Amino acid sequence: DGGITQSPKYLFRKEGQNVTLSCEQNLNHDAMYWYRQDPGQGLRLIYYSQIVNDFQKGDIAEGYSVSREKKESFPLTVTSAQKNPTAFYLCASSPTAIYGYTFGSGTRLTVV
C-alpha cells in the first residue's frame, strides 16, 4: 500500500538534545512538507521541498533543519535552538505543488 510513514510515533527529548524525525513516502510524490500542530491550533509550516536536493523555509523554520537527498525521504531535525519543541509534527506529500496533501500519522514530541 502506498503512503507516508512517520517514525517514531512518540519521541521524548531532553533539554539541549537534537532529535531527528523520520518521514518516508512511497507515493512517488515530488513535493514534501513538515508542519507543526499545537493544541487547538492549525498547522504551521516548518519546511517544504518541491524537488530532491532543494527545500525552502516555511513560517516557523527557526530551530529546525531538513534534508532531501532522496525523493522518498524528508527527515526533520529539531535542534536545541528550538525553544519550545513540544508539539505534534506532521509530514505530508503531494504529486505537485497544486494538489492536496497526503499526511503521515504524525510524531508527538515531548521535551522532558
Next chain:
Amino acid sequence: QKEVEQDPGPLSVPEGAIVSLNCTYSNSAFQYFMWYRQYSRKGPELLMYTYSSGNKEDGRFTAQVDKSSKYISLFIRDSQPSDSATYLCAMKDTNAGKSTFGDGTTLTVKP
C-alpha cells in the same frame, strides 16, 4: 491578521443534522481550496479539493467556493457520529507551492 480565518467552534449537532463549516480568506491569489478531516491524534486526510469558484459534491459532502466574497464552506448532510472530528480548511495559490491552513473546527455529532 491571518490569511485564513476559520469559524472556531466547537460545534455540536444531533445525528442527521446538516452541518455547515466555513472559512474566509484575504489573499485573492488563492486558487485551490481543500478541506481535511482530522481524527484525534491522527494525521489529517484530504476530503475535498476544488479549483476556483463553484460547488463540488462527494456523497454527503459538498464544498462551496465563492471567490468574489473570499468565502468557502463545507456542508455535511445526514451527519453521523463517525463525522465527529476536526475539520481544517486549506488554500493554495499557483506559485506558492504550499498550503495555508485555518485553525480547524471541531465537530461532535451526538447519536
